[in-house]
Every structure is written in structure tokens, then in C-alpha cells.
Amino acid sequence: MALVSAKEMLEKAHAGHYAVGQFNINNLEWTKAILLAAQETNSPVILGVSEGAGKYMTGYKTVADMVKAMIDYLGITVPVALHLDHGSYDGAKKAIEAGFSSVMFDGSHYPFEENVEKSTEIINLAHSLGISVECEVGAIGGEEDGVVGGGEVADPAECAKIADLGVDFLAAGIGNIHGKYPANWAGLNFEVLGKIQEVTNGKPLVLHGGSGIPADQIAKAISLGVSKINVNTECQLVFAEATRKYIEAGKDLEGKGFDPRKLLAPGTEAIKQLVIAKIKEFGSNDKA
Numbered sequence: 582m583a584l585v586s587a588k589e590m591l592e593k594a595h596a597g598h599y600a601v602g603q604f605n606i607n608n609l610e611w612t613k614a615i616l617l618a619a620q621e622t623n624s625p626v627i628l629g630v631s632e633g634a635g636k637y638m639t640g641y642k643t644v645a646d647m648v649k650a651m652i653d654y655l656g657i658t659v660p661v662a663l664h665l666d667h668g669s670y671d672g673a674k675k676a677i678e679a680g681f682s683s684v685m686f687d688g689s690h691y692p693f694e695e696n697v698e699k700s701t702e703i704i705n706l707a708h709s710l711g712i713s714v715e716c717e718v719g720a721i722g723g724e725e726d727g728v729v730g731g732g733e734v735a736d737p738a739e740c741a742k743i744a745d746l747g748v749d750f751l752a753a754g755i756g757n758i759h760g761k762y763p764a765n766w767a768g769l770n771f772e773v774l775g776k777i778q779e780v781t782n783g784k785p786l787v788l789h790g791g792s793g794i795p796a797d798q799i800a801k802a803i804s805l806g807v808s809k810i811n812v813n814t815e816c817q818l819v820f821a822e823a824t825r826k827y828i829e830a831g832k833d834l835e836g837k838g839f840d841p842r843k844l845l846a847p848g849t850e851a852i853k854q855l856v857i858a859k860i861k862e863f864g865s866n867d868k869a
């Protein structure tokens with residue numbers, strides 16, 4: 582199946598009261614693990630690519646071509662969107678050109694009027710090509726590719742204005758944080774989430790920083806209009822843990838255990854199992 586825009590899968594998720602996972606990819610193993618997990622659970626899936634990961638994988642075109650060829654080779658039939666995560670103004674245009682089926686333009690660090698202006702331009706460009714767009718209002722805490730935010734919450738009035746531009750789904754800070762949550766984290770702000778959903782007239786909402794949020798808060802967020810949940814750090818943690826176990830057990834020193842196809846296998850399998858568990862938690866299994 583060819584790459585699809587994320588618009589339809591997220592509107593279906595919103596109407597059906599479940600969420601589709603965006604799992605960030607870093608290399609071939611990550612991509613393969615996530616695609617296989619989605620296929621096995623018969624779930625739509627969004628592959629997220631940060632600008633840093635795009636550079637690491639030698640450019641958006643390399644990523645888009647790899648993902649398309651892998652879908653074909655593995656016989657993946659569930660809907661897959663390839664989405665730029667936290668794209669800059671130039672980055673979003675480049676990802677569109679390279680064949681991504683969805684982009685996030687993150688103008689949350691601009692003065693609001695400039696965010697509106699640039700978001701409008703990216704939305705118009707992407708929509709003319711059938712590509713979906715996510716925009717962001719208000720800083721989200723933690724760290725993403727070296728960008729640090731203050732754990733802020735978005736202003737619902739600003740969310741309403743960005744939603745009115747025709748954006749397909751909207752990221753808004755509700756106390757969520759990228760990376761590991763601190764022990765003293767206050768939890769998601771459901772009051773603000775409820776207000777944002779009310780003023781954006783049922784627009785699918787995006788929850789960034791999906792790693793480490795307790796299941797009851799995930800369920801409540803979905804019930805209040807969150808239709809896309811981004812997970813990155815948890816995949817990195819399970820990959821690192823499984824790889825460390827393999828090396829600490831001395832398996833790389835046994836036979837041809839140093840072969841990267843063996844060395845990276847436990848980490849890849851760990852990502853696959855985590856993604857299967859997340860898909861079930863978010864309720865997108867059997868919704869392909």
C-alpha cells in the first residue's frame with residue numbers, strides 16, 4: 582500500500598474514540614519493527630521523523646524512499662503515514678518535496694501572528710498535494726532535538742485560531758513533556774484539554790511526549806479528543822536495554838554474535854513488542 586495522508590486515519594480515530602500512535606524512526610531496524618508491529622495488529626500507523634533523525638538517515642528523500650520500498654517488500658497493507666515531526670518552515674517544505682505524506686509545522690516558538698502566517702502557507706502548500714498537516718500552539722516541555730520548553734500549557738483561544746486555518750490535527754501543550762517525566766510531574770491538564778477540544782470543534786488533537794504517561798491518563802486524554810499520540814523515548818529505552826543485555830551476557834563474543842544482524846536483533850524485537858503494546862493501549866488495533 583502506498584503512503585497515505587494521516588487526515589483520514591485520525592478523523593476515523595477521533596470518531597471511534599481511539600488514538601493512532603506516531604512512533605519515531607531512527608534507522609532501518611526501527612522502521613521495520615514499527616511496520617511489522619502495525620501489520621501484526623492490523624493497525625494504522627504514523628512513522629515520525631524529526632529533523633535530526635532525517636539528517637542522521639542522510640536526508641528526507643533517503644527516508645521516504647526507504648519507507649516506501651520497505652512497505653512494498655514486507656507486503657504491508659495497513660495505512661502508513663510518513664510524518665515530519667516538529668518541522669521547521671524550510672524543513673516542512675523539504676519533506677513535502679521528498680515524498681512525505683504528512684508534515685508537522687511547529688511554529689510554536691514564533692510570535693503568534695507569525696505562527697499563523699507560516700502555518701497558513703504550509704497548510705495551503707501541503708493540501709494542494711493531498712498531504713496532511715499538524716501545527717502546534719504553545720510550548721510543550723522537555724527536550725526534542727535540543728529544543729527545551731517549559732512544560733507550558735496552550736491558550737485555547739490561540740488553538741481555536743490555528744484550528745480555523747484548516748489544519749488537519751493540532752498539537753497543544755497540556756502539561757505533557759518530551760522525554761522522561763520527572764518524579765514531581767503534575768500530570769496532564771484535562772481542564773485545558775477539554776477547553777481546547779470544545780473551542781476547536783472536534784479537531785483531532787495530538788499528544789506529544791507520549792512516553793511514560795500512565796494508562797489511565799492516556800485513556801482520559803483519548804476520551805477528551807486526543808487522536809494521535811507520539812512515542813519516541815520509550816522505543817529508545819527498550820532498544821538500549823535489550824542491546825545492553827545482549828552485550829552484558831557476552832553474546833557478541835559467542836560465534837558470530839558480533840554480526841550487526843544478530844547484535845541489533847534483540848533491540849529491534851523489543852521495539853516491535855513495545856509498539857504492539859502501545860497500539861493495543863491506544864485502541865487502534867483492528868482499525869486498519
Ligand code: 13P
Binds near residue numbers: 813
Ligand atoms: P517522547 O520522546 O517523550 O515519547 O515524545 C515523542 C514526541 O512527542 C515526538 O514528537
